[in-house]
Amino acid sequence: MDQATTQHAAPASAAAGRNRDIFLRISNHLARVTQIQSALAAVAKEVAQVLPFTHFDICLLDGPDWTVSYEVGIQTRWSRKRARLENSPVRSILCGDLDYMICTNAMEDPRQTFAGATSEPIFNHNLRSRVHVSMNVMGQRVGTLNISHSDQNRFDHDTLALAQPLADLLAPYFHALRAIEKARQDAQARTELQSREEGLRRGASSLTLALEQERQRIGMDLHDQTLADLTRLMRILTDETHPLDRSYLAEAMATSIRDLRQIIEEAMPAQLDLFGLSHALSAHLQKVAQTRAPRACDLRTSLVDNVDFEMDEMLPKDVRTAIYRIGQEAVNNAVNHAGASSIVITLDTDRAGDLVMCVRDDGIGFDTHGRTRRSGLAHMETRARLVRGHLDITSEHGTCVTFRLPLSAQEAPQ
Missing domain, CATH: 3.30.565.10 (Histidine kinase-like ATPase, C-terminal domain)
Incomplete structure (x- = not known):
């Protein structure tokens, strides 16, 4: 090997060694975290040493038609809520049509700015240069790793040579962390649902008791008021020793009817129907x-x-x-x-x-x-x-x- 070849090989060997060190540190970081966001933040610090970026995120499939994103640095709509797969700027990779994508200026790239695409962050933050590589686990596409920079023509195939091994390293970790996160969310949702159901059960039981008490109240009102009035009127009508006072009877009957109508209205609001x-x-x-x-x-x-x-x-x-x-x-x-x-x-x-x-x-x-x-x-x-x-x-x-x-x-x- 001549001197020129040796001099050229030395920097390449040093770069390869540095990349190995970075990958080793990334593995150590991931081994100590259980949250996707903290894992991404730790990874981003290491990646920035060899691939300076304006924006760094991962996009994971969340069922057949949805995606969920995690990002560091700039916070955009991509990580605020789930998004439709059909609207994702990286749908070509997620659907398996492409394995990677390099954009020299994503603001003018039809693969990223098609009709309906969630590409607002690209324009809002001038994310011109973008490189996207697939994340796969056991031969199955699970997401993409995405690196963006505000300068044009920032990324090329040399960038791809580093980004793809990085995605291969991250994929199983983030796939597992996402599964843990979903399991935690499902458990929390079940707990909240059980709590609501228990609260509703207790409330319904309380309401049933209140309804029973209301029926008892209506029964007492009928007994103590209406029935007592009718009994008194019956005694007057059947008392042959005294003459009937029709005006008094009419007034007493009107009062009973009015009281009875009020009891019925309280029990069943006729006005409503x-x-x-x-x-x-x-x-x-x-x-x-x-x-x-x-x-x-x-x-x-x-x-x-x-x-x-x-x-x-x-x-x-x-x-x-x-x-x-x-x-x-x-x-x-x-x-x-x-x-x-x-x-x-x-x-x-x-x-x-x-x-x-x-x-x-x-x-x-x-x-x-x-x-x-x-x-x-x-x-x-x-x-x-x-x-x-x-x-x-x-x-x-x-x-x-x-x-x-x-x-x-x-x-x-x-």
Whole structure:
């Protein structure tokens, strides 16, 4: 071997040795981490020594039609949420059509900027030079390793000669870490689902008990009030020693009918079926103002309906009943426990298209220590969960009970 050949071989040998050292350090880093993001950060520091970059990320397949990305340095939309495979700038590699891709200027490369491509980060951060290589595990394509730089013509086939062995080294590690991450997420999702189901079970049990107590209350009202009145009237009618006072009997019967009608209305809101949800809530407000306020003239009530669709046609009966009962409980709490002088119910839709009911009063606020109100809150929360809604209560300058119903989760009424 002549002197020139020896001099040329020496730098190449030194570079190969340096690359081996970097790969060894990468392996040591990966052996000590269990999180994808921390593993990528450790790898990126080593890669930057031989391949300076503006952006470094990996893109992994997440099922047949989706991808998930992890990145360091610049944070872009690529790592914020899952993306459709068909929209990925590296779909040609992920689908197996190519093993690698080198872009001298990705901003002008149709492989990266096709219609529908999630290529905004390329333009937002001037990621002109890009090199992508496949990541494979046991002969199966699992993702891509992606290196980008803001300068044009930064990468070539010499870059590829380093990037592909790096991807081969990283692939099994990141594939395993992703499997661990998904298993952890699935376990967490199962735990949350079990917790929600247990909460719903307890809530439903509490609501069932409340319904049983309500039936008992109705029975006692009928026994102590209506039945007692009718028994008294029967005695008058069958007492032959005294003449009948028809005017007295008519007034007593009218009172019994009115009391019975009120008991029935409490048990089954006829207004809801006859005239609809908005009218039923408005009627309940008027009834509360007339019969429950200590000084009816001091209680101001109103209902504002800004909903731009037919709630009674779109929402199933059980959902409308749940909304009515939540509103009814919130209004009763405002009158019976908060000493409110003003109650306003607002029906509206938010930007997401969800139905929102807000019951706002100017009372003393919400006392979480009150047993009756606490029980009422539990029943409202259970009713909300049973129809896939969400209840929120704030207590500042009065109380605001907000019920939010995602309409996308509702089925059309039968």
